[in-house]
Amino acid sequence: MHALTMLGRWKERSLTSAEIAASLESNPVLVRRILGSLRDADLVLSTEGRNGGWSLARAPREITLYDAFAAVEAGPVLSRHPHPPSGECEVGRNIQALLEVEFRDAERAMEARLGRTTIAHLVQRVLDIERDLALPR
Structure with a gap:
């Protein structure tokens, strides 16, 4: 980015x-x-x-932050269990499915947010900040 x-x-x-x-x-x-x-x-x-x-x-204005993110990041943003938890435990049996829903929703929200901001937006914000810093105080 x-x-x-x-x-x-x-x-x-x-x-x-x-x-x-x-x-x-x-x-x-x-x-x-x-x-x-x-x-x-x-x-x-x-x-x-x-x-x-x-x-x-x-x-x-045609390149979103999500475009950039998707180009350089592979796989899900939030880590999943590296190995299956115990099926003998009620938490272990259910936690992966429960967290998958939460993680997927969070990742969709992040994708949507990054998809609303373009490189043009960031360029303009940089210019605005630099202009503001140059103003006499």
Whole structure:
């Protein structure tokens, strides 16, 4: 989401993985790995060469936080039991089914919330915060 917001903020040019990594205080190789997942999801494009780099594949208003989340996260958000609990216990027999309903509802709520916010929203919020910080106090 950080990388996509940067690409949306400076959409008039491509950004290198090194530029994005510097903002993330991360390693360009790790950033390229994440950007590769975003490219596979058709959220970013990469170009090679002297002026190459990364750019958004769609307008920032067309990319939601859920799009980004789904591109880089696999599996459920909330952990399930790594192994089946005891069927001899009344809690053990029932807890997985009970929690599955709760976890599924929570994950749907998160998906809906992330689906309402776009990269354009984040870019605008960054600009608003920066503007407010620049105002005389």
